[in-house]
Amino acid sequence: MGALILHGGAGSWRDERVKGEAVRVIEECTRYAWEILGEKDSLSAVVAGVKCMEDSGVLNAGWGSVLDLLGTRSLDAGVMSSDGLIGAVAAVTATKNPILLAMHVAVETPHIIMGGEGADEYARRLNLPPLPPPPQHVWERYRETLSRILKGEASTRYGRELVKYLEANPVLADSLKELVGVGDTVGAVALDDEGRLAAAVSTGGVILKLPGRIGDSPIPGAGFYATSRVACSSTGWGEEIIKAMPCLKLSQLVEETGDLEEALDKLMDYVDSRVGRDTMGLIAVDSEGKIGYRYNTRAMLVAYIDKTGRVVVKF
Amino acid sequence: MGALILHGGAGSWRDERVKGEAVRVIEECTRYAWEILGEKDSLSAVVAGVKCMEDSGVLNAGWGSVLDLLGTRSLDAGVMSSDGLIGAVAAVTATKNPILLAMHVAVETPHIIMGGEGADEYARRLNLPPLPPPPQHVWERYRETLSRILKGEASTRYGRELVKYLEANPVLADSLKELVGVGDTVGAVALDDEGRLAAAVSTGGVILKLPGRIGDSPIPGAGFYATSRVACSSTGWGEEIIKAMPCLKLSQLVEETGDLEEALDKLMDYVDSRVGRDTMGLIAVDSEGKIGYRYNTRAMLVAYIDKTGRVVVKF
Numbered sequence: 244m245g246a247l248i249l250h251g252g253a254g255s256w257r258d259e260r261v262k263g264e265a266v267r268v269i270e271e272c273t274r275y276a277w278e279i280l281g282e283k284d285s286l287s288a289v290v291a292g293v294k295c296m297e298d299s300g301v302l303n304a305g306w307g308s309v310l311d312l313l314g315t316r317s318l319d320a321g322v323m324s325s326d327g328l329i330g331a332v333a334a335v336t337a338t339k340n341p342i343l344l345a346m347h348v349a350v351e352t353p354h355i356i357m358g359g360e361g362a363d364e365y366a367r368r369l370n371l372p373p374l375p376p377p378p379q380h381v382w383e384r385y386r387e388t389l390s391r392i393l394k395g396e397a398s399t400r401y402g403r404e405l406v407k408y409l410e411a412n413p414v415l416a417d418s419l420k421e422l423v424g425v426g427d428t429v430g431a432v433a434l435d436d437e438g439r440l441a442a443a444v445s446t447g448g449v450i451l452k453l454p455g456r457i458g459d460s461p462i463p464g465a466g467f468y469a470t471s472r473v474a475c476s477s478t479g480w481g482e483e484i485i486k487a488m489p490c491l492k493l494s495q496l497v498e499e500t501g502d503l504e505e506a507l508d509k510l511m512d513y514v515d516s517r518v519g520r521d522t523m524g525l526i527a528v529d530s531e532g533k534i535g536y537r538y539n540t541r542a543m544l545v546a547y548i549d550k551t552g553r554v555v556v557k558f
Numbered sequence: 559m560g561a562l563i564l565h566g567g568a569g570s571w572r573d574e575r576v577k578g579e580a581v582r583v584i585e586e587c588t589r590y591a592w593e594i595l596g597e598k599d600s601l602s603a604v605v606a607g608v609k610c611m612e613d614s615g616v617l618n619a620g621w622g623s624v625l626d627l628l629g630t631r632s633l634d635a636g637v638m639s640s641d642g643l644i645g646a647v648a649a650v651t652a653t654k655n656p657i658l659l660a661m662h663v664a665v666e667t668p669h670i671i672m673g674g675e676g677a678d679e680y681a682r683r684l685n686l687p688p689l690p691p692p693p694q695h696v697w698e699r700y701r702e703t704l705s706r707i708l709k710g711e712a713s714t715r716y717g718r719e720l721v722k723y724l725e726a727n728p729v730l731a732d733s734l735k736e737l738v739g740v741g742d743t744v745g746a747v748a749l750d751d752e753g754r755l756a757a758a759v760s761t762g763g764v765i766l767k768l769p770g771r772i773g774d775s776p777i778p779g780a781g782f783y784a785t786s787r788v789a790c791s792s793t794g795w796g797e798e799i800i801k802a803m804p805c806l807k808l809s810q811l812v813e814e815t816g817d818l819e820e821a822l823d824k825l826m827d828y829v830d831s832r833v834g835r836d837t838m839g840l841i842a843v844d845s846e847g848k849i850g851y852r853y854n855t856r857a858m859l860v861a862y863i864d865k866t867g868r869v870v871v872k873f
Contacts, residue, residue: 317674333648333772334649334674352768353797354768354771354772355796355797355800356800357770357772358648358649358673358674358772359648359675360674360675361626361649361768361771453667453669453672453676454676454679455672455675455679456667456672457648457669457672457673457776458671461772463800464779464803482669485670485671486644486778491803
């Protein structure tokens with residue numbers, strides 16, 4: 244029997260407008276991915292689960308992606324299987340479903356990562372569904388976040404970090420004083436009946452990022468990873484995740500300890516000491532079908548299938 | 559006293575047109591970076607060394623970058639210091655000096671990686687020197703490589719891998735039968751008098767890549783890395799380097815063994831078993847000022863300063 248776990252982002256702050264919707268969406272996407280896992284394989288299941296969340300408009304990936312500093316969007320995604328398939332896209336804008344484009348990069352090209360206009364042109368040639376204009380709540384959150392920044396309100400570590408950089412930055416306007424929230428992401432990991440593990444991730448990145456910013460999501464070992472022992476998908480402050488490489492580290496810890504829970508505990512100790520708390524969360528599944536998740540942020544939206552086949556949502 | 563080593567790319571094939579020029583360029587750039595190391599710090603030295611090679615037009619970085627499948631160019635670069643500074647750019651086209659843009663990302667933004675049009679716009683705002691049209695030998699190599707592919711000639715592992723993918727690829731024309739050479743890159747690592755380590759890397763990527771392809775160079779741990787113990791810069795087949803994460807692995811091996819040479823030997827065993835031979839090379843310097851380099855390709859262009867202060871070039 245297979246195993247499946249999805250997440251809808253780790254952060255310090257959740258948009259109350261979409262909180263109920265987000266729970267409904269991840270529940271529905273988990274059920275859908277579980278059906279696919281029964282019919283096909285783990286790779287198909289994680290891609291289906293992530294595509295479902297990208298299409299929802301209420302999570303920070305695909306259609307619901309947050310806006311950058313100029314009110315535009317650029318998306319990152321990645322996918323990997325224990326069979327050695329890897330693909331990712333960085334800073335793409337032409338499709339609602341970067342996870343599908345990442346699959347095409349993995350299957351049809353000799354490359355692992357494609358980005359920018361070249362990747363957008365590839366998406367257009369493939370006739371992938373275009374990215375629709377942002378949902379209303381995304382615009383509202385952008386305007387409110389900008390407004391809070393202009394009033395000088397501050398709360399998160401990422402926000403203070405950004406302020407520090409922006410204050411020293413001769414290029415950008417000096418009006419930006421703060422950002423809100425660690426970047427959300429969506430992800431899925433699964434094990435299928437034939438023992439194959441797969442991981443997928445997709446995101447709009449951190450709100451009010453500089454246009455062109457690429458986070459951890461398209462980087463194997465950072466935002467996603469899959470070996471014959473464990474599959475992992477992470478979420479949070481992308482810059483800190485790039486430094487910590489949590490999914491690569493988890494695979495090493497699972498090799499060393501042979502136990503997913505122990506490896507996850509050691510991983511979070513490592514993450515806290517390497518880059519600090521309030522930085523990230525992740526989901527994982529091992530080759531024995533054990534699932535697990537951890538986060539050092541205030542909240543993380545997670546959904547999985549329990550032993551009775553029911554969807555469990557944790558928030 | 560500091561230490562410094564530069565490389566001009568690892569590959570199975572060197573362009574005979576620029577071979578002599580390449581030796582002259584790396585010698586000159588090493589001497590220049592050594593001067594900067596004496597006046598300033600290791601970070602300034604590696605950036606100066608890489609910028610010098612980007613400006614040369616004879617190595618695969620900056621002005622001399624190879625052309626992609628459509629005859630256009632996109633460049634990757636990264637820089638990191640043991641102080642924790644990290645910056646990188648992916649698939650950029652607007653500047654001759656991606657290494658300078660990577661420095662701006664590191665110093666002035668809250669991000670680590672920027673790519674595509676957003677990063678190009680950032681380069682334009684900074685008034686960085688634009689990317690001039692390719693030198694003549696780059697056009698010639700592009701035309702000859704395409705021509706050899708059309709005639710069905712094959713030699714390298716990367717070439718065969720690409721053929722396999724392209725044959726199965728419904729999107730691209732089926733006329734491409736082969737690619738030549740593992741991707742060259744330029745890089746530099748240094749230790750300064752105050753014990754700070756720094757690494758830098760810059761590349762035009764692999765010749766005839768799909769437009770938008772992003773390699774290992776903008777990924778910390780893959781193309782470059784610096785800790786308080788060791789700095790590393792790698793070159794070769796980017797996709798395999800992303801899988802092997804050699805610079806991150808080297809930093810772990812130096813921690814474990816405490817000896818750079820032993821760590822480099824173990825690293826190459828790991829690389830050969832993880833992704834195979836004919837895939838990559840790298841340069842490194844540790845906190846004691848020991849320098850080292852390894853490659854499993856046919857050739858690698860390396861230059862360093864010996865104990866008497868003279869430039870030694872190896873090819």
